[in-house]
Amino acid sequence: MKTLSIDIETYSDVPLQKTGVYRYVESPNFEILLFAYSVDSQPVQVIDLACGEQIPKEILLALEDETVIKWAFNATFEHICLSRFLGYPTGEYLEPESWRCSMIWAATMGLPLSLEGVGAVLGLEKQKLSEGKDLIKYFCQPCAPTKTNGQRTRNRPFHAPNKWAMFKKYNIRDVETEMGIQQRLAKFPVPAQVWDEYHMDQEINDRGVRLDMELVAAAIEMDTRSRTELTESMKEITELENPNSVQQMKAWLSDNGLETDTLGKKAVAELLKSAPPKLSQVLTLRQQLAKSSVRKYQAMEKTVCADGRARGMFQFYGANRTGRFSGRNIQLQNLPQNHLSDLAEARSLVHSGNFEAVELLYEDVPDTLSQLIRTAFIPREGTQFLVADFSAIEARVIAWFAGEKWRQEVFAKGGDIYCASASQMFKVPVEKHGINGHLRQKGKIAELALGYGGSVGALKAMGALDMGLTEEELPPLVDAWRQSNPNIVKFWWDVDRAVMEAVKFKHTTSDYGLTFSCRSGMLFITLPSGRKLAYVKPKIGTNKFGGQCITYEGVGAAKKWERLDSYGPKFVENIVQATARDILCYAMQTLRCCSIVMHIHDEVVIEADHRMSLDAVCEQMGRTPPWAKGLLLRADGYATPFYKKD
Numbered sequence: 001m002k003t004l005s006i007d008i009e010t011y012s013d014v015p016l017q018k019t020g021v022y023r024y025v026e027s028p029n030f031e032i033l034l035f036a037y038s039v040d041s042q043p044v045q046v047i048d049l050a051c052g053e054q055i056p057k058e059i060l061l062a063l064e065d066e067t068v069i070k071w072a073f074n075a076t077f078e079h080i081c082l083s084r085f086l087g088y089p090t091g092e093y094l095e096p097e098s099w100r101c102s103m104i105w106a107a108t109m110g111l112p113l114s115l116e117g118v119g120a121v122l123g124l125e126k127q128k129l130s131e132g133k134d135l136i137k138y139f140c141q142p143c144a145p146t147k148t149n150g151q152r153t154r155n156r157p158f159h160a161p162n163k164w165a166m167f168k169k170y171n172i173r174d175v176e177t178e179m180g181i182q183q184r185l186a187k188f189p190v191p192a193q194v195w196d197e198y199h200m201d202q203e204i205n206d207r208g209v210r211l212d213m214e215l216v217a218a219a220i221e222m223d224t225r226s227r228t229e230l231t232e233s234m235k236e237i238t239e240l241e242n243p244n245s246v247q248q249m250k251a252w253l254s255d256n257g258l259e260t261d262t263l264g265k266k267a268v269a270e271l272l273k274s275a276p277p278k279l280s281q282v283l284t285l286r287q288q289l290a291k292s293s294v295r296k297y298q299a300m301e302k303t304v305c306a307d308g309r310a311r312g313m314f315q316f317y318g319a320n321r322t323g324r325f326s327g328r329n330i331q332l333q334n335l336p337q338n339h340l341s342d343l344a345e346a347r348s349l350v351h352s353g354n355f356e357a358v359e360l361l362y363e364d365v366p367d368t369l370s371q372l373i374r375t376a377f378i379p380r381e382g383t384q385f386l387v388a389d390f391s392a393i394e395a396r397v398i399a400w401f402a403g404e405k406w407r408q409e410v411f412a413k414g415g416d417i418y419c420a421s422a423s424q425m426f427k428v429p430v431e432k433h434g435i436n437g438h439l440r441q442k443g444k445i446a447e448l449a450l451g452y453g454g455s456v457g458a459l460k461a462m463g464a465l466d467m468g469l470t471e472e473e474l475p476p477l478v479d480a481w482r483q484s485n486p487n488i489v490k491f492w493w494d495v496d497r498a499v500m501e502a503v504k505f506k507h508t509t510s511d512y513g514l515t516f517s518c519r520s521g522m523l524f525i526t527l528p529s530g531r532k533l534a535y536v537k538p539k540i541g542t543n544k545f546g547g548q549c550i551t552y553e554g555v556g557a558a559k560k561w562e563r564l565d566s567y568g569p570k571f572v573e574n575i576v577q578a579t580a581r582d583i584l585c586y587a588m589q590t591l592r593c594c595s596i597v598m599h600i601h602d603e604v605v606i607e608a609d610h611r612m613s614l615d616a617v618c619e620q621m622g623r624t625p626p627w628a629k630g631l632l633l634r635a636d637g638y639a640t641p642f643y644k645k646d
């Protein structure tokens with residue numbers, strides 16, 4: 001036996017979508033109902049565990065045999081469920097090295113992250129059966145007790161034999177569809193390096209990170225009290241039945257002389273600038289109520305495992321255009337920032353449940369709780385967190401690709417890229433908190449908004465007007481940035497031409513350490529790391545301005561599979577972000593033995609013995625990969641007893 005393709009159907013009274021698989025399998029009622037498998041691509045067998053059948057001994061042995069490659073679509077689910085089935089305790093799981101995931105394979109090809117979606121795009125002969133959702137709802141989740149069903153809370157095979165027979169067919173078909181994906185993608189194998197990164201990702205997900213559940217419980221309780229008090233205050237002032245209702249609040253504001261189409265965060269902030277005292281008080285209360293801090297704490301409660309650690313928070317290849325990681329469950333990628341100077345003191349007060357002190361010292365209780373979310377992540381006893389992150393990684397990568405020398409010199413000297421950019425744009429020296437320091441903000445906003453072809457709209461989207469810039473200042477700012485960065489602008493349009501040539505003439509061209517090629521209905525951009533970005537069914541199309549552009553199929557903003565259009569600067573954005581992702585993975589590989597528990601964007605969090613050197617970690621992280629000669633990297637870090645943004 002060389003390979004084992006697997007799909008399982010399971011039952012648990014814990015809701016999988018809200019908790020993640022690690023918590024899902026901890027329920028005493030968790031069980032595997034059906035186990036479908038194929039050995040070495042032979043016809044699929046199904047074992048009906050719910051009706052007393054048993055998995056053959058040689059298959060059970062294969063699950064723990066590292067020489068047998070196990071395949072599944074979203075293999076993390078099978079990997080964790082089967083660990084529990086085999087008796088592994090919380091915190092211990094089957095070794096990930098012998099597992100492969102056909103969902104990840106599909107993602108490397110720019111395909112959807114669902115079995116149904118991949119099957120449809122590839123036009124497989126045997127596709128996922130559409131009845132599956134109803135069958136899963138019927139057999140895999142608790143049911144509501146009714147008179148008709150005899151007040152039962154769970155449906156078993158004997159309650160609906162015909163449905164159960166269909167469920168077994170559905171289970172078999174899933175394995176057939178997975179094998180169909182493998183066959184269809186066989187000429188585009190996943191590089192060994194990417195599988196190694198996937199296994200590292202599984203190790204990090206399996207390790208998890210400890211949560212301070214006392215803080216979480218105290219924060220939820222404090223938030224509940226705060227919301228009650230804020231709502232009561234609003235009711236008292238407005239005499240509205242439900243002051244949280246947008247409709248009622250807009251009507252009340254209108255009756256009091258303040259018209260607004262929306263009560264979004266930005267609109268309320270704008271209204272507060274001119275609102276009279278009474279209305280200002282109500283809008284401030286509404287702003288405080290709008291803080292969604294409690295949701296993160298609730299997600300922690302739902303996700304945490306029996307040993308106090310949260311697991312499964314990272315989706316490998318979650319962003320399938322670049323291969324970057326995305327968040328799951330608690331969603332670490334969008335944690336609120338913390339700006340409190342006395343974070344530890346505020347944390348201590350919330351921890352002890354001292355609502356009055358928090359309200360007295362910090363006034364805005366929801367905002368304080370929001371700023372403390374990061375601090376709920378703590379290292380295990382006797383260790384500390386070492387947090388290290390790359391400095392201006394995307395700015396460094398795009399300067400390296402484009403050969404923008406002045407920028408590389410700034411990095412070589414350890415300079416501030418925002419000051420240097422402003423200096424280059426306005427032809428005067430700019431120092432942070434020093435000479436022409438007011439121009440740094442313009443440099444910063446230009447850097448963040450304009451690197452990938454953005455113009456006035458991008459500056460506005462990045463909040464340029466909110467930061468005090470005027471409409472008239474924006475077009476000259478765009479011009480100044482582009483004139484200061486001619487090599488980056490040239491890089492955009494050279495990439496645009498290379499992609500256009502690859503799609504139009506099926507030529508393979510190389511430039512800037514990148515290779516552009518088109519074959520088998522796919523556009524590939526090979527990165528310096530050797531990893532490929534893939535675009536499905538590329539064509540020459542027409543953009544909204546009537547010009548030529550490249551179009552391809554992918555998951556759009558509405559999460560639907562559709563035809564998307566792109567052009568040079570957008571491809572450059574993909575290239576730069578994908579390269580930054582490869583650099584992060586290279587750094588994590590070099591730190592693999594250091595107990596990484598989290599990584600957020602360009603930052604790595606290590607659960608470290610107090611003897612571990614922070615400087616050594618930062619030095620290791622800042623090493624340039626062998627495939628990126630000349631790229632100047634830098635990592636900075638800090639040690640902390642709880643997670644925070646330094």
